[in-house]
Amino acid sequence: MKVALFIPCYVDQFYPNVAIATLELLENLGLDVSYPTSQTCCGQPMANSGFEHLAGGCNSLFVKNFSGFDYIVAPSGSCVLHITEHLHDDDQPELAKHIKETTYELTSFLTDVLKINTLNSSFPYKVGMHQSCHGQRGLKLSQMTELNAPDFSKPGQLLNLVKDIEVVELDRKDECCGFGGTFCVAEEAVSVKMGKDRVNDHAKHNVEYITGVDMSCLMHMEGILNRQQSPIKIIHIAEILNGVKA
Amino acid sequence: MKTLDHAERADIFNEDEKRVDWHDETLWWIRQKRDKSAHQIPEWEDLRETASAIKSNTLSNLHDYLLEFEKNALQNGVIIHWAADAKEHNEIVYRLLKEKGIDKMVKSKSMLTEECHLNEYLEHQGIEVIDSDLGERIVQLAKEPPSHIVLPCIHKKKEEIGELFHEHLGTPKGNADPQLLTEAARVHLRDTFLTRKAALTGVNFAVAETGEIVICTNEGNADMGAHLADIHIACMGIEKIIPKREHLSVFLRLLARSATGQPITTYSSHFAKPRDGKELHIILVDNGRTRQLGREEFRNSLKCIRCGACMNTCPVYRRSGGHSYHNAIAGPIGAILAPNLDMKQYADLPFASTLCGSCSNVCPVKIDIHDQLYKWRQVLVKEGYTTTAKQVAMKTMATTLSSPALYKLAGKAARTTLKYAPFMVNNKFNAWYLQRDMPKVPQSSFGEWYKINRKKNEQ
Numbered sequence: 001m002k003v004a005l006f007i008p009c010y011v012d013q014f015y016p017n018v019a020i021a022t023l024e025l026l027e028n029l030g031l032d033v034s035y036p037t038s039q040t041c042c043g044q045p046m047a048n049s050g051f052e053h054l055a056g057g058c059n060s061l062f063v064k065n066f067s068g069f070d071y072i073v074a075p076s077g078s079c080v081l082h083i084t085e086h087l088h089d090d091d092q093p094e095l096a097k098h099i100k101e102t103t104y105e106l107t108s109f110l111t112d113v114l115k116i117n118t119l120n121s122s123f124p125y126k127v128g129m130h131q132s133c134h135g136q137r138g139l140k141l142s143q144m145t146e147l148n149a150p151d152f153s154k155p156g157q158l159l160n161l162v163k164d165i166e167v168v169e170l171d172r173k174d175e176c177c178g179f180g181g182t183f184c185v186a187e188e189a190v191s192v193k194m195g196k197d198r199v200n201d202h203a204k205h206n207v208e209y210i211t212g213v214d215m216s217c218l219m220h221m222e223g224i225l226n227r228q229q230s231p232i233k234i235i236h237i238a239e240i241l242n243g244v245k246a
Numbered sequence: 247m248k249t250l251d252h253a254e255r256a257d258i259f260n261e262d263e264k265r266v267d268w269h270d271e272t273l274w275w276i277r278q279k280r281d282k283s284a285h286q287i288p289e290w291e292d293l294r295e296t297a298s299a300i301k302s303n304t305l306s307n308l309h310d311y312l313l314e315f316e317k318n319a320l321q322n323g324v325i326i327h328w329a330a331d332a333k334e335h336n337e338i339v340y341r342l343l344k345e346k347g348i349d350k351m352v353k354s355k356s357m358l359t360e361e362c363h364l365n366e367y368l369e370h371q372g373i374e375v376i377d378s379d380l381g382e383r384i385v386q387l388a389k390e391p392p393s394h395i396v397l398p399c400i401h402k403k404k405e406e407i408g409e410l411f412h413e414h415l416g417t418p419k420g421n422a423d424p425q426l427l428t429e430a431a432r433v434h435l436r437d438t439f440l441t442r443k444a445a446l447t448g449v450n451f452a453v454a455e456t457g458e459i460v461i462c463t464n465e466g467n468a469d470m471g472a473h474l475a476d477i478h479i480a481c482m483g484i485e486k487i488i489p490k491r492e493h494l495s496v497f498l499r500l501l502a503r504s505a506t507g508q509p510i511t512t513y514s515s516h517f518a519k520p521r522d523g524k525e526l527h528i529i530l531v532d533n534g535r536t537r538q539l540g541r542e543e544f545r546n547s548l549k550c551i552r553c554g555a556c557m558n559t560c561p562v563y564r565r566s567g568g569h570s571y572h573n574a575i576a577g578p579i580g581a582i583l584a585p586n587l588d589m590k591q592y593a594d595l596p597f598a599s600t601l602c603g604s605c606s607n608v609c610p611v612k613i614d615i616h617d618q619l620y621k622w623r624q625v626l627v628k629e630g631y632t633t634t635a636k637q638v639a640m641k642t643m644a645t646t647l648s649s650p651a652l653y654k655l656a657g658k659a660a661r662t663t664l665k666y667a668p669f670m671v672n673n674k675f676n677a678w679y680l681q682r683d684m685p686k687v688p689q690s691s692f693g694e695w696y697k698i699n700r701k702k703n704e705q
Contacts, residue, residue: 007692009647009653009657011692012657012691012692012693013657013660013661013691014661014685014686014687014688015685015688016688016689016690016691016692016694016695017688019692019695019696020692020695023696023700035692035693035696035700037650037693037696037697038650039650040646040647040648040649040650040653041647041653043644043647045643045647046640046643046644046647047620048601048620048623049597049623049627049636049640050596050597050623050624050626050627050628050632051627051640051644052624053624053627053628054640054641054643054644055644056648057644057645057647057648057649058644058647058648061648061650133600133601133602133603133604134601137602137603137604137606137607138603144604144607145281146281146559146604146607146608147291147607148284148285148287148288148290148291149291172274174604175561175604176561176600176602176604178561178562178600179600180599180600180601180602181600183597183599183600184677184678185677185678186253186597186677187252187253187256187562187566187597187598188253188257188677188678188680188681189253189256189257189259189260189566190253190256190260190562190565190566190598191600192680192681192682193260193263193266193565194561194562194565194600195682197270197565219685220682222683222685223678223682223683223684223685224681224682226682226683227681227682227683
């Protein structure tokens, strides 16, 4: 199985450890993983700002970089949602379609494609799980509290395989953290307030770590935690699943 | 004078954090009541699907249903008026009052009349309008617009209402006992109901097959007004039509549960014909609705039954308040309806969202609200309703991200700046930094790490 690693631009630049954990995790599962080194960004920042028409360059680059793989896997719900919903290439529509259909967020790739049921990792800490909206409501990684439907959680299912971890129940299980891409600066006051409220919910339940499938939400909450000089740390779920000692 | 946009208004709202907490928790409590109530109905998701399908059918055949409704209503003895826009609607109301020599009117909740700014118009013509919905009366006394379509004065604390009532209705100063205040309002409104010759109401549902209208309230104020007046004027947007009476069994189950978590509104009153010697007028208003119907990507927004669930669940609405949307209808649904009325004036609203998607999940008629917010953003930018600064920034970003070499260069430059000249970034011009720290700078990018550690795989 040939797998391409799709690393969001800000993870590449600011959180290389998340990308390394994802790579190692997939390699340790015996997969043939490669990282197309000419990748940049999926184009979501432009698209969500109303400039989807400027994302053409990113689209063609994405198609060029990620052709010829069985699966494309990214440690992000948001970037994957953007690709599955908006990637298009007028010159190579079939190729773009194949890419859209084979691009997976990391946890759903582990649960739905690889169907793993054991993990060799331990994380002896109290952890709060942040449900990032694009992963949860967009990619349906977990059940949403608004719906009258059976409960499930793909990231939760994987965290259950980690030894010694304690995952806490939050008051508001799936409220948005307020990152929202350019929203985080365009609507600074509301964005920060949403982030503070999310962080407080975790703090109230005495978590030592906040984890999630999207580093963007975690980066936003980390910025707030660090400004508050809070002892709570953030960690991407790939790092926990890979067993990297924090 | 430039009107403040959503972000600027939200900034002001957030100056009082305790108040934001209170506003957020009040509305979250209603969202929880909605969840509890919705989760007690095993067929809840089927109900939403059915309601959405009925509305799809209605919108696709709106022309026919409207004519069917008109025909049946006329047979019932109702007088039907058609209004192309807000101006025509307001003029019809005024003409009806003037013909009868009426200069005082009681009005129950109608978001359509808010949309048409009827109160201001009538006041200008010397007509006194008293809103009889308690929440609406409160904001009317405060000379403010409603901040929520179901809970018009949700932004006001009971102490503030106590002050208002002391000033206008003579309640004891400093008394904010809800029971006492409600009783004072009741006495005041009772007098209004008894002395008004005209009553205006909104419409929740208009049934095509019978020509009747259904009005849902918790206070019975629409009934009280309509029953005591000589002339009842009911105003409705043309999208309020439903084909058959039996469809109410779907919508009435969804409406109040979605709105407040109640199984049904206290009053769901059917008005089919005027009482002897009295008049019932129904004004069917377009005001941009047919234009929205023609926008294929946005036509589903016309399915809205005005329950307000999207507002209660919206994390942005809860922390910015209804007035920050500077539109009669606030929140996520307001943000997809308003640009249809005026793209320039409401160009900021589709951006007042993180696109979290919670609104679409609570919507009882399954409007794809967050997807429409995304689509409005594209339309607004294409139509030129954006700033030059944003255009330049986006073009630069697109150029950088379309080139692997430029991207690597820019990434390195950003990391180097943060590491060696953090003051360039950590200042008040960086909205991220105002209340958040910047991420720590790693030793290298993942791309750089990969080149060194996984050379064998390099393409």
